[in-house]
Amino acid sequence: MHQLSAIELRDKFLNKEVSALQIVDYFLKRIDSYDGQIGAFLTVYHDQAREHAKKLDDKLAKGEPLGKLAGIPIAIKDNIHVKGELSTCASQFLTNFKAPFDSTVVKLLKAEDAVIIGKTNLDEFAMGSSTENSSVQLTRNPWNLTCAPGGSSGGSAAAVAARLVPLALGSDTGGSIRQPASLCGVVGYKPTYGRVSRFGLVAFGSSLDQIGPFATNTADAALVMEVIGGHCDRDSTSIPHKRETYLEKFDKTLEGTTIGVPFEFLKDLKGDSKQAFEQSLETFKEKGASIVEVDLSTLKYSIAVYYILATAEASTNLARFDGVRYGIRAPDAETLDQVYDRSKEIGFGHEVKRRIMLGTFVLSTGYQDAYYKKAQKVRTLMIEQYKKAFETCDLIAMPVATSGAFKIGSKKDPLEMYLEDIYTISINLAGLPAVSVPNGFTSHSLPLGLQLIGPQKEDVRVLSMAHAFESETSFNKLPPQFED
Amino acid sequence: MANKDKWETIIGLEIHSELNTKSKLFSAAPNRFGDEPNTNITEVCTGMPGALPVLNKEAVRKAVQLGCALEAEVAKFSKFDRKSYFYPDSPRNFQITQFDQPIILGGHVVAEVEGEEKTFEIDRVHLEDDAGMLKHFSGFAGVDYNRAGVPLVEIVSKPCIHSPKEAVAYAMAIKAILQYLDASDCNMEEGSLRFDANISVRLKGEKGFRNKAEIKNMNSFSNMQLALESEIKRQIKLYEDNPDTDPNELMGQATYRWDPDRKETVLMRRKEHADDYRYFPEPDLVPIVLTDAYIEEIRSSLPELPLQRERRYVSELQLAPDAAFVLTSDKPLADYFEEALKICHRPRQMCNWLIVEFAGRFKDTGTHLTTSGIPAEHVGKLVQMIDAGKITGRIAKSVADDMVASPGKDPELIVAENPDYQPMDDNEALEGIVDKVLSEHAQSVEDFRNGKDKAFSFLVGQIMKATRGKASPETVNQMLKAKISQ
Numbered sequence: 001m002h003q004l005s006a007i008e009l010r011d012k013f014l015n016k017e018v019s020a021l022q023i024v025d026y027f028l029k030r031i032d033s034y035d036g037q038i039g040a041f042l043t044v045y046h047d048q049a050r051e052h053a054k055k056l057d058d059k060l061a062k063g064e065p066l067g068k069l070a071g072i073p074i075a076i077k078d079n080i081h082v083k084g085e086l087s088t089c090a091s092q093f094l095t096n097f098k099a100p101f102d103s104t105v106v107k108l109l110k111a112e113d114a115v116i117i118g119k120t121n122l123d124e125f126a127m128g129s130s131t132e133n134s135s136v137q138l139t140r141n142p143w144n145l146t147c148a149p150g151g152s153s154g155g156s157a158a159a160v161a162a163r164l165v166p167l168a169l170g171s172d173t174g175g176s177i178r179q180p181a182s183l184c185g186v187v188g189y190k191p192t193y194g195r196v197s198r199f200g201l202v203a204f205g206s207s208l209d210q211i212g213p214f215a216t217n218t219a220d221a222a223l224v225m226e227v228i229g230g231h232c233d234r235d236s237t238s239i240p241h242k243r244e245t246y247l248e249k250f251d252k253t254l255e256g257t258t259i260g261v262p263f264e265f266l267k268d269l270k271g272d273s274k275q276a277f278e279q280s281l282e283t284f285k286e287k288g289a290s291i292v293e294v295d296l297s298t299l300k301y302s303i304a305v306y307y308i309l310a311t312a313e314a315s316t317n318l319a320r321f322d323g324v325r326y327g328i329r330a331p332d333a334e335t336l337d338q339v340y341d342r343s344k345e346i347g348f349g350h351e352v353k354r355r356i357m358l359g360t361f362v363l364s365t366g367y368q369d370a371y372y373k374k375a376q377k378v379r380t381l382m383i384e385q386y387k388k389a390f391e392t393c394d395l396i397a398m399p400v401a402t403s404g405a406f407k408i409g410s411k412k413d414p415l416e417m418y419l420e421d422i423y424t425i426s427i428n429l430a431g432l433p434a435v436s437v438p439n440g441f442t443s444h445s446l447p448l449g450l451q452l453i454g455p456q457k458e459d460v461r462v463l464s465m466a467h468a469f470e471s472e473t474s475f476n477k478l479p480p481q482f483e484d
Numbered sequence: 485m486a487n488k489d490k491w492e493t494i495i496g497l498e499i500h501s502e503l504n505t506k507s508k509l510f511s512a513a514p515n516r517f518g519d520e521p522n523t524n525i526t527e528v529c530t531g532m533p534g535a536l537p538v539l540n541k542e543a544v545r546k547a548v549q550l551g552c553a554l555e556a557e558v559a560k561f562s563k564f565d566r567k568s569y570f571y572p573d574s575p576r577n578f579q580i581t582q583f584d585q586p587i588i589l590g591g592h593v594v595a596e597v598e599g600e601e602k603t604f605e606i607d608r609v610h611l612e613d614d615a616g617m618l619k620h621f622s623g624f625a626g627v628d629y630n631r632a633g634v635p636l637v638e639i640v641s642k643p644c645i646h647s648p649k650e651a652v653a654y655a656m657a658i659k660a661i662l663q664y665l666d667a668s669d670c671n672m673e674e675g676s677l678r679f680d681a682n683i684s685v686r687l688k689g690e691k692g693f694r695n696k697a698e699i700k701n702m703n704s705f706s707n708m709q710l711a712l713e714s715e716i717k718r719q720i721k722l723y724e725d726n727p728d729t730d731p732n733e734l735m736g737q738a739t740y741r742w743d744p745d746r747k748e749t750v751l752m753r754r755k756e757h758a759d760d761y762r763y764f765p766e767p768d769l770v771p772i773v774l775t776d777a778y779i780e781e782i783r784s785s786l787p788e789l790p791l792q793r794e795r796r797y798v799s800e801l802q803l804a805p806d807a808a809f810v811l812t813s814d815k816p817l818a819d820y821f822e823e824a825l826k827i828c829h830r831p832r833q834m835c836n837w838l839i840v841e842f843a844g845r846f847k848d849t850g851t852h853l854t855t856s857g858i859p860a861e862h863v864g865k866l867v868q869m870i871d872a873g874k875i876t877g878r879i880a881k882s883v884a885d886d887m888v889a890s891p892g893k894d895p896e897l898i899v900a901e902n903p904d905y906q907p908m909d910d911n912e913a914l915e916g917i918v919d920k921v922l923s924e925h926a927q928s929v930e931d932f933r934n935g936k937d938k939a940f941s942f943l944v945g946q947i948m949k950a951t952r953g954k955a956s957p958e959t960v961n962q963m964l965k966a967k968i969s970q
Contacts, residue, residue: 081534089533100527103534202533207767235536236769313767316566319577320531324627340570363568363762372764 001026002163003479006072006220009166013071016060020053020071024115027073031118031164034483039139040149040159042078043086044118049073052115059113067112068227074109075159075168078119079126080211081200082106089202090134091124093327093347103200104232105169105211112227117165120155124349125318126176126204128152129420130411133351138408141184142480143446147405150180150420153214157184160214163479167224168214173205174306175400175424177212178436182400182449185438187466187476188214189221190424192457193431194239196225197232203317205310207237208428217476218437218467222246225459239457246460252468255288260393262296269399276440276448277399283472284397294389294396298382302426303418305382308362308375309429315359321347354414379429386430387455395465396453398423400436404446423451433459435466438475447475491720494693495645495683495712496607499658501668502614502634502676503546509613509635510537510580510769517674521619521628529616529633531575536768539564543635544772545782546667547587547611550637552783553661554606556591560774564611564766569759572627573615581612581638583763587772593661594791595653596809604654605642612636637667643682643693648712652705655679656813660790663815672703679708684735685719695735699749702742711742715749793818801831810839816854820863827864834867841881845888857891866895878953879905908955911963917955918963921946929968940964 001009001023012018028046035041056071076082079089081099083106088094106116123133131139131154139154141147142162149158153170157180160168170177172190181188189212196211203209213224223246230243261281269277281291323329323343330342348356362371389396400423411417427434432453439450450469454462470476508515511528527535551558565583588609595602616632618625639658645651659677662668670677684696697715702708722734740749788796790812797808812818817838824834842853842863853863866883869875875883883905886898899905908914921943922929931939947960 087533094533097533099534100532101534199536200534203768205767234538236538237767312764316568316576316578316762316764319568319570320533320575322570322572322577324572325530325575326532336572360762363764365758365760365762368762368764 002030002166004166005217006069006166006215007223010068010070010072013056014060014066020056020060020115021050023071024049024053024073024117027117027165034162035159035164037140037145037482038142038158038162038164039137040120040155040162040164041075041118042088042090042121042136042155045085045116049115049117056113056115067114068223069109069112069114069167072114072167073117073165074114074224075118075120075156075165076106076116077122077126077153077156077168077170079122079171079202079204080105080169081202082116082119085119087119087202088136089125090122090136091347091349091352092135093321093343095328097327099200101200104197104234105228106200108228108230114167114227120153120159120168122155123152123176124352125202125314126152126171126173127314127351127355129175129179129417130406130408131155131180132408133349135349140408141405141446142482143185144405144444145482146407147446148183148408150183150401150405152176152180153188154180156214157181157186157188160184160186160216161480162482163216166216167220169211169224169228170214171201171204171209171211172428173208173310174428175421177214178400178424178434178449178451179420181214181436182438182451183405183447185447185449185476185480186214186216187218187221187438187470188212188436188449189225189463190427190434191225191229191459192239192433193428194237195229195241195433195457195459197228197230197235197238199232199234203313205313205428206317207313208306208310210428216479218435218463218470219247219250221435222250222463222467225463229459241457244460246463249460250464250467252471253288254284254465254468257284257289257395257465258393259284259289259291260294260389260396261291262299262389262396262398263293265296265299266398269402271403272440272442273399273401273403273448277397277450280439280450280469281397283469287468287472292393294393296385296389296396296426298378298385299426301378302382302429303422305375305378305429306421306425307358307418308371309379311355311359312363312372313359315356315363318348318352318356323347351414382426383430386426386432390455394454395462398451398453400424400449400451404442404444404448427451427453431456433457433462435462437466437470439469439473440475490687491685491716492688493646493683493685493716494643494696495648495651495681496643497641497645497651497655498680498682499639499641499655500636500678500680501639501662501670502636503543503667504669504676505540505542505546505635507540507542508633509540509543509611511633513633515634516630517671517676519630521626521630524630525632529575529629531577537580537766539769539772540635543611544587544774546635546665547609547637548774548779548782549665549786550609550639550661550667551588551591552779552786553665553789554588554591554593554609556606556609557589558774558779559585559587559589560776560779561585561771562587563771564769565763566766567761567763569761571615572625573618573632575616575629575632579612579615580766580769582610585771586610593654593657595650595657596794596806597647597650597653599806601805602650602653604650604657605644607640607642609637609639612638648709648716651681651712652709653809655705655708657790660813660815664787664789666787675703678703681708681712683712683715683719685716685723694731695737697735697737697749698739700739700741700752707742707744710744710747711749714747715740718749790815797831797835803831803835807835807839811835814854817852820854820860823860824864824867827861828868828871830867830871833870834863837863837867837884841884842888845884856888858887859892862887862892862895869895869899873956873958874907875899875905876907876948876953876955876957878948879907904952904954906954908951911959914951914955914959915963917950918947918960918967921950922967932968940968
């Protein structure tokens with residue numbers, strides 16, 4: 001059953017070939033059997049998921065209408081709220097924090113009869129590219145258990161890759177959906193900024209964060225987008241557009257399309273990743289697409305700009321974790337300053353502290369002009385450059401990451417880890433939609449991903465063309481063989 | 485001895501006013517004062533992770549109304565910023581305010597100061613959210629987030645105020661505009677109108693500003709006047725006692741609190757270095773973009789404003805400008821005035837009864853005529869009785885005392901029930917009294933005949949005294965004139 005797509009599962013349920021309870025029990029059993037090796041899940045909702053499945057079976061039996069995601073189990077990154085359940089963000093600070101409300105995405109998933117099956121691991125507060133910054137547990141890459149799954153949505157990516165669940169949600173601030181999708185050989189989609197509501201997502205970099213789906217294929221990812229990709233009046237940055245239909249616009253043709261490639265920016269790409277990327281461009285050409293070079297020279301500043309803007313926003317977003325209202329409070333604190341200092345000291349991990357300090361610094365009087373304001377200007381230039389590039393092409397293609405999955409513990413220097421997101425970060429800075437689709441393997445049989453980037457609001461185009469590419473290849477058909 | 489004439493005062497006022505919107509600035513929680521702690525809150529008010537602010541359009545509308553009323557520029561593009569500081573009453577540990585692109589720029593108000601009309605310039609008005617309130621108990625403190633997120637406008641004047649009286653007049657004019665717009669409850673006791681002053685002095689003719697003191701906690705107009713007066717004296721004394729010391733060394737930038745019991749400003753904290761609030765644009769909100777049509781629609785539908793009303797009272801009702809300013813600065817009082825005029829159209833007398841007689845009777849009682857339970861109709865009747873000669877001015881003052889003592893009791897009834905308040909319409913009795921006074925004060929009669937007008941007033945006074953104020957002054961005048969000239 002885990003070899004089926006989400007859409008196939010749903011159809012089997014609706015055709016009464018299999019009950020929702022059977023589906024849920026099947027995946028719960030897979031999680032129970034294999035997640036010990038993977039470590040993707042922080043919480044599994046055994047009882048709630050089974051109860052929900054029984055209700056769906058009742059609805060079907062009574063002939064009541066069912067939603068687009070009927071009976072499909074879905075996992076949620078643990079920085080997205082499910083009412084009444086823990087939202088730890090993989091931080092010691094929130095080990096006791098139960099979400100007081102449903103995020104908009106979870107509300108929408110429930111309304112379409114998806115079954116929320118549990119919460120997945122992440123780098124603490126989504127800060128990282130390997131999920132090693134989780135303060136709770138390690139998550140392992142199903143393709144090689146000594147490798148990291150990427151991050152920060154490593155739990156969601158690994159869970160889908162290991163077929164412990166057909167769908168998952170992640171969040172992407174600088175590549176946190178696309179990079180782990182690439183490293184785990186699944187489809188990961190980062191929508192246009194504002195397409196999916198951030199209400200109920202614990203903020204990291206508010207002007208960069210987007211929630212998006214993981215799936216084993218583009219059609220399943222598109223199905224999730226049809227459900228979660230709509231205007232929300234509780235998020236002021238939400239685009240005032242109705243939900244769009246994706247699947248009926250999928251036409252599998254690349255004939256006559258133009259793919260832009262920033263060859264100059266990609267000149268350092270080498271090895272397996274380079275080969276796979278060039279092979280993908282060949283595929284596009286064979287199917288009638290033309291390749292043009294686009295100038296994205298400002299992208300070389302992506303990492304510098306991102307680590308100023310994202311940390312600036314994060315330093316204020318995380319200021320609320322102070323031990324006063326929720327989360328942990330240092331038990332030995334006696335004065336107000338001690339409550340603040342000691343709670344943060346024991347609540348936050350190293351990377352989170354590093355980013356709060358960095359963000360506080362770049363916003364300080366005397367430094368703000370040199371860092372924060374200058375970074376904003378470069379961000380504007382990037383947006384302009386992307387706009388100009390899209391005048392000559394339909395989509396832009398880039399690799400997702402410089403290489404396949406890396407060994408757990410191999411990247412000790414934070415800067416080296418930051419470079420993992422060199423190809424993904426600018427997309428968040430410009431608020432563009434982008435997908436990671438499997439496009440090959442390394443010589444060590446680790447998956448690689450192709451990134452397809454669209455102009456703002458062209459989410460349908462991105463997923464549709466990714467679907468066409470996927471139809472010409474078979475990299476997503478082969479699940480990892482990790483089971484003992 | 486301080487030579488006050490050598491010095492001039494420079495004051496800038498920051499006025500925080502809570503807007504009386506239905507819900508809070510960034511959430512649907514009710515904007516209401518006085519409820520049980522932490523009942524008017526949502527996840528936004530307590531800064532829950534995952535909560536997002538959504539701007540209240542009603543608050544924007546009220547801010548734009550205020551901008552139009554101040555004849556200021558309403559910015560077609562303005563934005564919100566995060567202002568970072570750690571305190572438990574701040575649920576996110578940053579306030580959402582407008583730093584460098586406020587919604588209102590410039591503007592001015594006109595106020596009467598000691599019989600002179602003055603124009604005060606405004607620097608800016610911006611929108612921001614209020615903080616919660618700390619409550620201290622024995623052994624611990626709690627936070628009430630009911631107030632957290634209540635919309636505030638901060639109205640910042642230019643440093644164009646030169647005396648405590650001007651400061652009070654300016655603040656009264658701002659309060660009046662907010663009341664006329666129905667933008668704020670302006671309840672100083674409940675904190676919906678709060679004043680902070682920046683104040684410094686310098687020698688007349690001196691260029692530039694000396695270090696300023698910031699004064700907080702001036703929660704009434706009279707406290708504001710006392711606080712500013714006391715601070716001016718303190719600063720002048722400091723400079724005059726230390727003529728050889730660098731003024732900047734004498735007076736560091738500092739924040740003071742007005743202590744109404746000790747009647748002096750008390751140091752709260754020195755500002756050796758400026759606070760670093762690390763302002764940057766609030767990424768969770770989009771900028772406020774307003775169209776000309778929206779602003780014009782608000783401008784053209786503004787209600788009558790205090791200055792317009794004041795000018796109307798001066799031109800149509802012949803009130804003195806300073807009296808008209810005091811009356812119109814208090815919207816409920818001006819409304820009350822117009823109600824009372826419907827009973828008796830004697831505007832100058834009515835105004836005097838409201839802003840002098842009744843105001844005096846309610847001074848320091850914590851209540852006001854408009855909320856006392858005395859209907860405007862009754863004050864109208866009181867003036868009507870005087871006007872019709874049914875009671876004398878002197879009796880009227882006693883009737884007013886009784887009205888204050890028994891709010892809601894009809895003054896006509898008060899007069900009817902009290903024999904002492906009956907006018908002396910028995911002319912024969914009066915004539916007897918007049919004759920008696922004339923015979924007892926023959927010298928005064930003589931003086932009057934020799935051209936001393938004062939003597940006549942003296943005689944009237946003696947007659948009124950003898951009638952215990954019950955005689956109509958008009959009748960007394962006539963009778964006296966007739967008798968003397970016989």
